Amino acid sequence: MSIQTNTPISTRKDLRIWYNDGNVVIIAEDVAFRVHQSILSSNSDVFRDLFQVPQPPTPSDGDTFEGFPAVHSHDKSCDMAEFLAVLYGGSQSFSPAVLYSLPKLIAVARLSHKYQCEDLLAAALSRLQDVFPTKFASWCTSTLNAPESGPAACERPRLAHVISAINLYRYIGRNDILPVAFYFCALVDPLDLINGVSTPEIGTIERLSPSDLAQCIRLRTALGIRWTHCLHYAVKTGHDHDNETEKGRVCKIAMEYLLQSAEETFDDVGCGYGLLRNWKSSLPVGVIDQCFGNFTTIWSVTQKELWGDLPELCGLGEINGWSE
Numbered sequence: 565m566s567i568q569t570n571t572p573i574s575t576r577k578d579l580r581i582w583y584n585d586g587n588v589v590i591i592a593e594d595v596a597f598r599v600h601q602s603i604l605s606s607n608s609d610v611f612r613d614l615f616q617v618p619q620p621p622t623p624s625d626g627d628t629f630e631g632f633p634a635v636h637s638h639d640k641s642c643d644m645a646e647f648l649a650v651l652y653g654g655s656q657s658f659s660p661a662v663l664y665s666l667p668k669l670i671a672v673a674r675l676s677h678k679y680q681c682e683d684l685l686a687a688a689l690s691r692l693q694d695v696f697p698t699k700f701a702s703w704c705t706s707t708l709n710a711p712e713s714g715p716a717a718c719e720r721p722r723l724a725h726v727i728s729a730i731n732l733y734r735y736i737g738r739n740d741i742l743p744v745a746f747y748f749c750a751l752v753d754p755l756d757l758i759n760g761v762s763t764p765e766i767g768t769i770e771r772l773s774p775s776d777l778a779q780c781i782r783l784r785t786a787l788g789i790r791w792t793h794c795l796h797y798a799v800k801t802g803h804d805h806d807n808e809t810e811k812g813r814v815c816k817i818a819m820e821y822l823l824q825s826a827e828e829t830f831d832d833v834g835c836g837y838g839l840l841r842n843w844k845s846s847l848p849v850g851v852i853d854q855c856f857g858n859f860t861t862i863w864s865v866t867q868k869e870l871w872g873d874l875p876e877l878c879g880l881g882e883i884n885g886w887s888e
Protein backbone atom coordinates (compact mmCIF):
# COMPACT_ATOMS: atom_id res chain seq x y z
CA MET A 565 0.00 0.00 0.00
CA SER A 566 1.35 3.42 -0.88
CA ILE A 567 0.26 6.98 -1.46
CA GLN A 568 2.39 7.56 -4.52
CA THR A 569 1.44 5.37 -7.45
CA ASN A 570 -0.10 6.29 -10.75
CA THR A 571 -3.86 6.06 -10.81
CA PRO A 572 -5.24 4.12 -13.79
CA ILE A 573 -7.19 6.36 -16.15
CA SER A 574 -10.10 3.92 -16.17
CA THR A 575 -10.59 4.12 -12.39
CA ARG A 576 -14.27 4.37 -11.45
CA LYS A 577 -15.96 5.49 -8.26
CA ASP A 578 -17.70 3.08 -5.91
CA LEU A 579 -20.84 5.15 -5.31
CA ARG A 580 -21.78 3.07 -2.24
CA ILE A 581 -18.60 4.18 -0.49
CA TRP A 582 -18.12 7.69 -1.78
CA TYR A 583 -18.53 10.22 1.03
CA ASN A 584 -18.75 13.77 -0.29
CA ASP A 585 -16.94 15.11 2.77
CA GLY A 586 -14.27 12.40 2.61
CA ASN A 587 -10.66 13.61 2.44
CA VAL A 588 -8.79 10.60 1.05
CA VAL A 589 -9.41 8.18 -1.79
CA ILE A 590 -8.53 4.47 -1.50
CA ILE A 591 -7.94 2.81 -4.84
CA ALA A 592 -8.11 -0.97 -5.18
CA GLU A 593 -7.71 -2.41 -8.68
CA ASP A 594 -9.71 0.09 -10.80
CA VAL A 595 -12.19 1.18 -8.12
CA ALA A 596 -11.95 4.35 -5.99
CA PHE A 597 -13.49 4.76 -2.53
CA ARG A 598 -13.73 8.25 -0.99
CA VAL A 599 -13.44 8.00 2.78
CA HIS A 600 -12.17 9.87 5.85
CA GLN A 601 -8.61 9.67 7.14
CA SER A 602 -9.93 10.10 10.68
CA ILE A 603 -12.25 7.05 10.45
CA LEU A 604 -9.53 4.87 8.95
CA SER A 605 -6.90 6.05 11.45
CA SER A 606 -9.12 5.51 14.48
CA ASN A 607 -9.81 1.90 13.44
CA SER A 608 -6.52 0.86 11.89
CA ASP A 609 -2.95 1.26 13.11
CA VAL A 610 -1.70 0.64 9.58
CA PHE A 611 -3.71 3.53 8.12
CA ARG A 612 -2.84 5.77 11.06
CA ASP A 613 0.88 5.20 10.48
CA LEU A 614 0.44 5.72 6.75
CA PHE A 615 -1.31 9.07 7.15
CA GLN A 616 1.36 10.24 9.60
CA VAL A 617 4.03 9.97 6.91
CA PRO A 618 4.72 13.55 5.68
CA GLN A 619 3.51 14.05 2.10
CA PRO A 620 5.25 16.20 -0.56
CA PRO A 621 3.98 19.80 -0.57
CA THR A 622 2.90 19.61 -4.23
CA PRO A 623 1.46 16.21 -5.08
CA SER A 624 1.68 15.08 -8.69
CA ASP A 625 -1.40 14.03 -10.67
CA GLY A 626 -0.65 10.37 -10.01
CA ASP A 627 -0.84 10.89 -6.23
CA THR A 628 -4.36 12.26 -6.29
CA PHE A 629 -7.84 11.36 -7.44
CA GLU A 630 -10.06 14.35 -8.27
CA GLY A 631 -7.77 16.48 -6.15
CA PHE A 632 -7.74 14.23 -3.05
CA PRO A 633 -4.76 12.21 -1.84
CA ALA A 634 -4.99 8.73 -3.30
CA VAL A 635 -3.92 5.56 -1.43
CA HIS A 636 -3.29 2.54 -3.66
CA SER A 637 -3.84 -0.88 -2.15
CA HIS A 638 -3.10 -4.30 -3.64
CA ASP A 639 -6.39 -5.74 -2.42
CA LYS A 640 -9.28 -6.83 -4.58
CA SER A 641 -11.82 -4.06 -5.03
CA CYS A 642 -14.71 -6.31 -3.93
CA ASP A 643 -12.85 -7.17 -0.70
CA MET A 644 -12.03 -3.50 -0.04
CA ALA A 645 -15.68 -2.54 -0.60
CA GLU A 646 -16.84 -5.07 2.02
CA PHE A 647 -14.12 -4.06 4.45
CA LEU A 648 -14.89 -0.33 4.22
CA ALA A 649 -18.65 -0.94 4.42
CA VAL A 650 -18.21 -2.85 7.68
CA LEU A 651 -15.68 -0.33 8.99
CA TYR A 652 -18.19 2.48 8.54
CA GLY A 653 -21.08 0.32 9.77
CA GLY A 654 -19.43 -0.16 13.17
CA SER A 655 -20.47 -2.88 15.61
CA GLN A 656 -23.94 -3.12 14.07
CA SER A 657 -22.44 -4.54 10.89
CA PHE A 658 -22.00 -7.92 12.49
CA SER A 659 -25.11 -8.05 14.66
CA PRO A 660 -26.77 -11.49 14.49
CA ALA A 661 -29.72 -9.97 12.60
CA VAL A 662 -27.49 -9.04 9.65
CA LEU A 663 -26.99 -11.82 7.14
CA TYR A 664 -23.41 -12.04 5.98
CA SER A 665 -22.14 -14.47 3.37
CA LEU A 666 -19.06 -16.59 3.96
CA PRO A 667 -16.93 -14.95 1.22
CA LYS A 668 -17.71 -11.50 2.62
CA LEU A 669 -16.81 -12.57 6.16
CA ILE A 670 -13.54 -14.02 4.91
CA ALA A 671 -12.72 -10.83 2.98
CA VAL A 672 -13.46 -8.61 5.98
CA ALA A 673 -11.44 -10.83 8.32
CA ARG A 674 -8.47 -10.90 5.95
CA LEU A 675 -8.35 -7.13 5.51
CA SER A 676 -9.06 -6.48 9.20
CA HIS A 677 -5.99 -8.55 10.01
CA LYS A 678 -3.90 -6.88 7.31
CA TYR A 679 -4.82 -3.37 8.44
CA GLN A 680 -4.78 -4.26 12.15
CA CYS A 681 -8.42 -3.54 12.93
CA GLU A 682 -8.61 -5.75 16.00
CA ASP A 683 -12.26 -5.18 16.96
CA LEU A 684 -13.46 -5.82 13.44
CA LEU A 685 -11.31 -8.93 13.16
CA ALA A 686 -12.71 -10.33 16.42
CA ALA A 687 -16.28 -9.70 15.25
CA ALA A 688 -15.67 -11.36 11.88
CA LEU A 689 -13.99 -14.39 13.46
CA SER A 690 -16.86 -14.77 15.89
CA ARG A 691 -19.30 -14.91 12.97
CA LEU A 692 -17.05 -17.39 11.17
CA GLN A 693 -17.34 -19.72 14.16
CA ASP A 694 -21.07 -19.90 13.46
CA VAL A 695 -20.21 -21.50 10.14
CA PHE A 696 -17.27 -23.57 11.42
CA PRO A 697 -18.32 -24.59 14.94
CA THR A 698 -15.99 -25.73 17.68
CA LYS A 699 -18.74 -27.50 19.66
CA PHE A 700 -20.36 -30.76 18.63
CA ALA A 701 -23.89 -29.56 19.44
CA SER A 702 -23.40 -26.59 17.10
CA TRP A 703 -21.90 -28.81 14.43
CA CYS A 704 -25.05 -30.96 14.33
CA THR A 705 -27.14 -28.00 13.16
CA SER A 706 -24.50 -26.14 11.15
CA THR A 707 -24.85 -25.45 7.43
CA LEU A 708 -21.55 -27.25 6.93
CA ASN A 709 -23.34 -30.43 8.03
CA ALA A 710 -26.27 -29.87 5.65
CA PRO A 711 -26.95 -32.67 3.15
CA GLU A 712 -25.56 -32.35 -0.35
CA SER A 713 -29.03 -32.59 -1.83
CA GLY A 714 -32.49 -31.56 -0.70
CA PRO A 715 -33.90 -28.23 0.53
CA ALA A 716 -31.04 -27.45 2.95
CA ALA A 717 -28.32 -28.09 0.34
CA CYS A 718 -28.35 -24.48 -0.88
CA GLU A 719 -27.18 -23.32 2.56
CA ARG A 720 -24.15 -25.58 2.40
CA PRO A 721 -20.89 -23.63 2.02
CA ARG A 722 -19.03 -24.11 -1.25
CA LEU A 723 -15.72 -25.91 -1.23
CA ALA A 724 -13.93 -22.84 -2.65
CA HIS A 725 -15.05 -20.78 0.34
CA VAL A 726 -14.06 -23.47 2.84
CA ILE A 727 -10.58 -23.55 1.29
CA SER A 728 -10.48 -19.72 1.46
CA ALA A 729 -11.36 -19.96 5.15
CA ILE A 730 -8.56 -22.48 5.79
CA ASN A 731 -6.06 -20.23 3.98
CA LEU A 732 -7.33 -17.21 5.94
CA TYR A 733 -6.82 -18.98 9.29
CA ARG A 734 -3.33 -20.08 8.27
CA TYR A 735 -2.62 -16.43 7.31
CA ILE A 736 -3.80 -15.03 10.63
CA GLY A 737 -2.25 -17.84 12.67
CA ARG A 738 -5.37 -19.32 14.25
CA ASN A 739 -6.59 -22.90 14.17
CA ASP A 740 -9.98 -23.07 15.92
CA ILE A 741 -12.09 -23.51 12.79
CA LEU A 742 -9.66 -25.79 11.01
CA PRO A 743 -10.90 -29.21 12.24
CA VAL A 744 -14.38 -28.85 10.74
CA ALA A 745 -13.01 -27.15 7.63
CA PHE A 746 -10.56 -30.03 7.12
CA TYR A 747 -13.34 -32.52 7.80
CA PHE A 748 -15.45 -30.87 5.07
CA CYS A 749 -12.52 -31.06 2.65
CA ALA A 750 -11.82 -34.69 3.52
CA LEU A 751 -15.29 -35.63 2.23
CA VAL A 752 -14.95 -34.15 -1.26
CA ASP A 753 -13.37 -35.56 -4.40
CA PRO A 754 -9.59 -35.34 -3.77
CA LEU A 755 -9.12 -34.23 -7.39
CA ASP A 756 -10.96 -30.98 -6.56
CA LEU A 757 -8.49 -30.39 -3.74
CA ILE A 758 -5.51 -31.11 -5.99
CA ASN A 759 -6.71 -28.96 -8.92
CA GLY A 760 -8.24 -26.22 -6.79
CA VAL A 761 -11.74 -24.85 -7.24
CA SER A 762 -12.88 -21.46 -8.50
CA THR A 763 -14.97 -19.08 -6.46
CA PRO A 764 -18.34 -18.39 -8.06
CA GLU A 765 -18.12 -14.62 -7.37
CA ILE A 766 -14.80 -13.62 -8.93
CA GLY A 767 -13.50 -16.84 -10.45
CA THR A 768 -10.22 -17.00 -8.55
CA ILE A 769 -8.86 -20.51 -7.99
CA GLU A 770 -8.65 -21.48 -4.33
CA ARG A 771 -6.12 -24.14 -3.34
CA LEU A 772 -4.89 -25.68 -0.14
CA SER A 773 -1.20 -25.55 0.65
CA PRO A 774 0.59 -28.86 -0.07
CA SER A 775 0.84 -29.63 3.66
CA ASP A 776 -2.87 -28.95 4.24
CA LEU A 777 -3.76 -31.04 1.20
CA ALA A 778 -1.74 -33.92 2.64
CA GLN A 779 -3.48 -33.44 5.97
CA CYS A 780 -6.92 -33.74 4.34
CA ILE A 781 -5.91 -36.98 2.64
CA ARG A 782 -4.58 -38.35 5.93
CA LEU A 783 -7.84 -37.40 7.62
CA ARG A 784 -9.84 -39.11 4.89
CA THR A 785 -7.97 -42.35 5.52
CA ALA A 786 -8.47 -42.06 9.27
CA LEU A 787 -12.21 -41.47 8.79
CA GLY A 788 -12.52 -44.55 6.59
CA ILE A 789 -10.90 -46.76 9.23
CA ARG A 790 -13.11 -45.32 11.98
CA TRP A 791 -16.24 -45.70 9.87
CA THR A 792 -15.66 -49.43 9.40
CA HIS A 793 -14.80 -49.99 13.03
CA CYS A 794 -17.73 -47.98 14.38
CA LEU A 795 -20.24 -49.56 12.05
CA HIS A 796 -19.31 -53.13 13.00
CA TYR A 797 -19.21 -52.28 16.68
CA ALA A 798 -22.60 -50.51 16.61
CA VAL A 799 -24.34 -53.35 14.74
CA LYS A 800 -22.75 -56.09 16.85
CA THR A 801 -23.47 -54.38 20.17
CA GLY A 802 -26.83 -52.94 19.18
CA HIS A 803 -28.41 -56.34 18.45
CA ASP A 804 -28.58 -57.47 22.05
CA HIS A 805 -30.95 -60.41 22.42
CA ASP A 806 -31.14 -64.10 21.53
CA ASN A 807 -31.68 -65.22 17.97
CA GLU A 808 -33.85 -68.20 18.80
CA THR A 809 -37.24 -66.58 18.26
CA GLU A 810 -38.53 -65.76 14.77
CA LYS A 811 -38.49 -62.06 15.61
CA GLY A 812 -34.91 -62.34 16.84
CA ARG A 813 -33.76 -64.15 13.70
CA VAL A 814 -35.41 -61.57 11.46
CA CYS A 815 -33.80 -58.76 13.45
CA LYS A 816 -30.37 -60.37 13.13
CA ILE A 817 -30.76 -60.66 9.35
CA ALA A 818 -32.04 -57.08 9.09
CA MET A 819 -29.14 -55.75 11.18
CA GLU A 820 -26.69 -57.65 8.97
CA TYR A 821 -28.39 -56.10 5.95
CA LEU A 822 -28.01 -52.67 7.56
CA LEU A 823 -24.29 -53.33 7.97
CA GLN A 824 -23.94 -54.60 4.40
CA SER A 825 -25.78 -51.67 2.82
CA ALA A 826 -23.77 -49.21 4.90
CA GLU A 827 -20.55 -50.91 3.80
CA GLU A 828 -21.65 -50.68 0.17
CA THR A 829 -22.04 -46.93 0.48
CA PHE A 830 -18.58 -46.62 1.99
CA ASP A 831 -17.14 -45.08 -1.17
CA ASP A 832 -19.90 -42.50 -1.27
CA VAL A 833 -17.90 -39.76 0.38
CA GLY A 834 -21.00 -38.03 1.67
CA CYS A 835 -21.96 -41.21 3.48
CA GLY A 836 -19.12 -43.62 4.14
CA TYR A 837 -16.57 -41.11 5.29
CA GLY A 838 -19.19 -38.79 6.69
CA LEU A 839 -19.00 -40.21 10.15
CA LEU A 840 -20.10 -36.96 11.75
CA ARG A 841 -23.23 -36.75 9.64
CA ASN A 842 -26.57 -37.46 11.26
CA TRP A 843 -27.62 -41.07 10.79
CA LYS A 844 -30.48 -40.50 8.38
CA SER A 845 -31.95 -43.99 7.99
CA SER A 846 -35.23 -44.70 9.71
CA LEU A 847 -35.96 -47.99 11.41
CA PRO A 848 -35.05 -50.71 8.88
CA VAL A 849 -37.72 -53.35 8.20
CA GLY A 850 -37.38 -56.26 10.61
CA VAL A 851 -35.07 -54.56 13.11
CA ILE A 852 -36.50 -54.48 16.63
CA ASP A 853 -36.99 -50.94 17.96
CA GLN A 854 -34.72 -51.63 20.92
CA CYS A 855 -31.87 -52.81 18.68
CA PHE A 856 -32.10 -49.82 16.39
CA GLY A 857 -32.24 -47.54 19.43
CA ASN A 858 -29.08 -49.22 20.77
CA PHE A 859 -27.42 -48.82 17.37
CA THR A 860 -28.15 -45.10 17.04
CA THR A 861 -27.11 -44.48 20.67
CA ILE A 862 -23.77 -46.20 20.11
CA TRP A 863 -23.38 -44.32 16.84
CA SER A 864 -23.83 -40.94 18.52
CA VAL A 865 -21.28 -41.89 21.22
CA THR A 866 -18.72 -42.78 18.55
CA GLN A 867 -19.46 -39.50 16.77
CA LYS A 868 -18.67 -37.57 19.93
CA GLU A 869 -15.48 -39.54 20.39
CA LEU A 870 -14.44 -38.67 16.86
CA TRP A 871 -15.32 -35.03 17.48
CA GLY A 872 -13.04 -35.00 20.51
CA ASP A 873 -10.23 -36.59 18.49
CA LEU A 874 -10.71 -34.43 15.38
CA PRO A 875 -8.13 -31.70 16.19
CA GLU A 876 -5.46 -34.36 16.75
CA LEU A 877 -6.48 -36.29 13.61
CA CYS A 878 -6.04 -33.01 11.71
CA GLY A 879 -2.54 -32.60 13.14
CA LEU A 880 -3.59 -29.48 15.05
CA GLY A 881 -3.03 -30.49 18.67
CA GLU A 882 -5.14 -28.90 21.37
CA ILE A 883 -7.63 -26.18 20.43
CA ASN A 884 -9.05 -23.70 22.91
CA GLY A 885 -12.81 -24.03 23.33
CA TRP A 886 -13.07 -27.32 21.46
CA SER A 887 -15.77 -29.35 23.21
CA GLU A 888 -19.04 -31.19 23.04
Ligand SMILES: [Zn+2]
Pocket residue numbers: 802803804805812815816819851852855
Ligand atom coordinates in the same frame (compact mmCIF):
# COMPACT_ATOMS: atom_id res chain seq x y z
ZN1 LIG B 1 -31.94 -57.22 17.26
